[in-house]
Amino acid sequence: MKLLLRSAVLASLLAAPLLHAQNAPRATLLALSKQDRTLAVIDPSTLKVIAKMPVGSDPHEVIASNDGRxxxxxxxxxxxxxxxxxxxxxxxxxxxxxxxxxxxxxHGLAWAGGRVWFTAEKAKSIGRYDPSSKRIDWILGTGQNRTHMVWVSQDMQRIVTTNVNSGTVTIAEPVALPKPPAALPGEPMPKSDWDETVVKVGNGSEGFDVSPDTKEIWVANAKDGTISVLSFAEKKVVATLQANVPGANRLKFTPDGKYVLVSSLQKGELTVLDAATRKVVKRIPMGHGAAGIVVQPDGARAYIACTPDNDIAVLDLHTWQIVGHINAGAGPDGMTWTVRQ
Incomplete structure (x- = not known):
């Protein structure tokens, strides 16, 4: 009897993680707490925290693998x-x-090609980590001060970073090298390099996003309170918007490309711009400061981290009303959306 009881207990313990994984929602919001040093997994249907895990000192940004695991x-x-x-x-x-x-x-993170791409501010670089080989397999210097946020195309052929203290944007694309001279036996020869275009934008260039059609790059300039609009193809600023967003922290397009959301830690509000007219259409109060932004892939809601208020506001993008709040820990900031395969 004791043997059967022990076997049953052991079987239940082994099955617990599997049952938990099966019962967990496929789509979840991940949110960091900088003060608690935790990552919260949130069920977007109930706005409840499912789990919290420790993530070390001063966590700022989070990204998930494509399989959501x-x-x-x-x-x-x-x-x-x-x-x-x-x-x-x-x-x-x-x-x-x-x-x-x-x-x-x-700081900044992106997922493309089964790898983690990251900025390294102190090293003035972009790096790439391969989880399969468990090594850093690529590094590219920017030569810019505080290379902060990063975007990488899914084909890994284009990279964009904002460089806060330099007030610039870096656009990097691979270029083929001329045919090299004969190499020594066993010596690999590179076939391509990266061409970097540095574009001067406004002071304090930090939060940015690439439009869903990848034609434009919008950059929030925290010190100037402006937004720079860049043509991706021309690699130059085509408009500077006097959007009055001092302290701008993050900028995100809605999935349909119609609106641009800009958070401000200084003004404590979310500014909404019409992407076509490039005009401000709404300013939504967000307490004492707003930082990280995540927009659901279906465009129904946006989640805004109100860092000073220890709160994540849930914004209905159809009515432009706050419809909920999430307590993910003290000092929420970086967030991402993930779907488990």
């Missing part, structure tokens, strides 16, 4: 730290962090 978090510290925290989203547990070595100050 693993999350990566940048431990920033303005250059004091050099790790990416790793979280198992199926079993809700922290895994061993990735040591980035001299690539200190990781």
């Amino acid at each position: 693993t999350a990566y978090v940048s431990n920033y510290g303005f250059g004091a730290f050099h790790t990416l925290a790793v979280v198992d989203l199926v079993n809700h547990k922290a895994l061993s962090p990735v040591d980035l070595g001299p690539l200190a100050g990781p």
Whole structure:
């Protein structure tokens, strides 16, 4: 009898993670708490926190793998730290962090080609981590101050970064190298390099997004309170919008490309612009400050991290009304949306 009881208990313990994974919602919101140093997994249907996991010192941004099974978090510290925290989203547990070595100050994150792309502010670089080989397999210097946020096309042929203290945007694209001379036996020869175009925008260029049709890059300039609109093809500023967004932190397009959302830590509001007319159409109060923004893929809602108020506001994008609040921990900021495969 005791043997049967022990077997039953053991079987239930082994089955618990599987049952938990089966019952968990496929689509979830991931939100960081900078003060609690945790990553919260949130059910968007109930706005309730399902689980919290530790993610190390000063977590700022989070990204998830395409299968929704693993999350990566940048431990920033303005250059004091050099790790990416790793979280198992199926079993809700922290895994061993990735040591980035001299690539200190990781901040912006992107997922493309099965790899994690990250900025390293102190190293003035962009790096790439391959989870399959567990190594950093690519680095590109920007030569700009505070290379902060990053966007990478899914074909990995275009990269965009904002460089806060330089007030610039870097656009990087691969270029073929001329046929090299004969190499020594066993010596690999590169076939391509990266061409970088540095575009001067406004002061404090930080939050940015690429339009869904990839024709434009919109950049929020926190110190100037302006928004720079760049033509991706021409690699130049085509408009500077006097949007009155001092302290702008993040900027996001809605999935249909019709609207642009800009958060401000200084003004404590969310500014909404019409992307076609490039005019401000709404300013929505957000307490004492707004930071990270995530828009649901279906365009129904946006989630805005109100960092000073320890709150995540839920905005209905059809009515432009706040319809809920989420307590994900103190000092919420970086967020991402993930769907588990």
